[in-house]
Amino acid sequence: MMFRQFFVNRFWALVKKEINQILRNKQLLILLIIPPTIQLLIYGFALNPDVHHLKLGVVDYSQTVESRELISALTENQIFDIASLSFDENDLAQQVETGKLAVGLVIPPTFSRDLTKGKTAEIQVFIDGVDANTAGIANGYINQMVQQFGLKYVDEAIAPPVNTEVIFFYNPGLTSSWFFVPGVMGLVLTLIGSIVSSVTVVREKDTGTLEQLLMTPAEAWEILMAKVVPLFVLLIGDVLLALSIGRVIFNVPFRGSFPLFMVLSGLYVFVGIGVGIMLATLCQSQQQVVLTTFFINLPMVQLSGAIAPIETMPKFFQYLSLLNPLRHYIAIVRGILLKGVGLEALWLHVIALACFAVVLLAISTNRFRSQLS
């Protein structure tokens, strides 16, 4: 009993020392608040894949009711905005070439004559293909709209025998930020968690106070635990900060269970701390730590599905991403927030995350201990 009392006191003294140190370090507190906020806001607002308001240039040689109807059919749902109307085909071509226009449309003089006579009317479309993704989507839209417009001129207007009725689950309004925000929440936690924890450990190494701590009767694992606990609390604060920004500013829904979200986020925070401490044991100075976190975080973030969806990556990178804890965490956050699913759908990701947390913490504490003794 006496012994236990003694241990608890010593442990709390260490924790208190860490908390004091963190609270005194204004830079660390700023680091915990400002970068996550800025990152969430910029990623959330600036990553916008919507294809709309593409600049359309039109050369209409036909100048008839039909040709004008075609133009308004193309522009009515705001995917294309008319940026130039002229009679100069060469100028139109040049503007698409220099990227001033995304799409150029040439309607020939015979357009409405052919259309009303039942002949096939040809129109010419130039698309700036530099942005392959946007060009492909724009191309699809044009074909679809032209097709629909053309159906009005077919004599026997028959209803198509198959209707495709499309329902969007989870995000019926197709708000693109709902996809990115959960991804960026994971990204922010990874960056901040690994940097903050590695810096706090290494600082002690840098200043030589770690040796002093070792002279005290405290065990190595106690020293480490005392470091991890306050960091854990602070990073949970970051989880809540990121979640509130997502909810309040981006209106991302929260459909699943809050306790489950917090427990799994806690698990991920351990992964972040594990990465950070491991880096700290590998490096000798703060400078090295900060630079090596760059090495680790860049591939971790890029191969996580935070920005570009996993399925669109080449197969090799898809398999590689299975080894990335961030990928699993992002899948969990998207699952809980957007889909409202629980463990029954997420268990594989949870197991993977737990394995990473255990392995990383085990390796890093081991290294930490062996470096001390």
Next chain:
Amino acid sequence: MKRILSQCVKELAQFRRDRLTLALAFVLPLMTLLIFGFAIRLEAKDIPLAVQDFDNSILSHHYSDRLFATNQFQPVPTPANPEIALDGNVARAVVIIPPDFSRQIAAGNSTDVQVIVDGSDANNARVIKNSIKATTRSFLETEGLIPTSNPIKAETRLWFNPGRQESLYIVPGVYAVVLWIFPSLLAAIAMVREKEKGTILQVYASDLSAAELILGKALAYLVVGMGIAVVVMGLGSLIFQLSLAGDPTPLLVSTPLYLWASVMFGLMLGARANTQNAAVQGVSLVGFLTALLLSGFIYPVSNIPFPLSLISNIVPARYFILITRDAYVRGVGWVGVWFDLVMIAGLGFVLFNVAKKNLQRMQLGE
């Protein structure tokens, strides 16, 4: 001039001695190039799609074969319940063919095929919807169920990139991102190291002016930056098979100017920050975020909403991306990009002056 040069030589000697920084300067940019170049793909391919065929007739089999005829969809086992397949990320979309599919069509009635799409990735959800609709139409045309003769034929030409190869779009953008982040990071570290070690006080005490100090360091990192540029652009073009599309002189002229702006940006942050940690954080937060997100690297600049779109006007990477894309894809040359070059030069000049101001404030009066 001589003082600037000797400052530059000293800086390069220091740079060569530090193994980690040397690795940072060449390994990390290459790694970034490879990861961005290979892993950022926006076009949806191999989307897991499940088909629930309650009809199980020849016609319905033709229809589902048709859906998987291109590489866009990848069949996954039919789930018992479509919701579970979407919940568990097994499928991105489920097509449900009703039991009376072929009977209704044979009777001349219309039938409803239900498509349930996972909307959490809004962009791909839209692509999936459009693609299933288009496939359905072409299925009906080949089965002779709707007339194939289309009254309007759009003759479409995709310029520059007829195969819609995404690396042509991404890789030139990666050049701009990489050449922004790493030279500025190195320069910022060099500047702040001098402060941390206290050697900056010796500089203050000497008669070296702020401008001379900055120019000396800038020259050194400009040389390093050129090295990075040659390695990254050379290997990048080799690996991703890019070739110059036209007149290379705009690229040749603007690359040093862009590196200059990048180095100045780093020196400016380095002059402000007091610790290396803060400098690296500053570069990675401000430099990385702006070059990655406010430059049109991933999605078009015109998609950035209002207050942020103002910032994107002063992001040099935005202009350099237009130049690299012109050099490797468009090939228009000077007519298309002179303005971007002027903007880069102007921003570089402004950054130099801000860095100088920051440093002068530290120095004793002349």
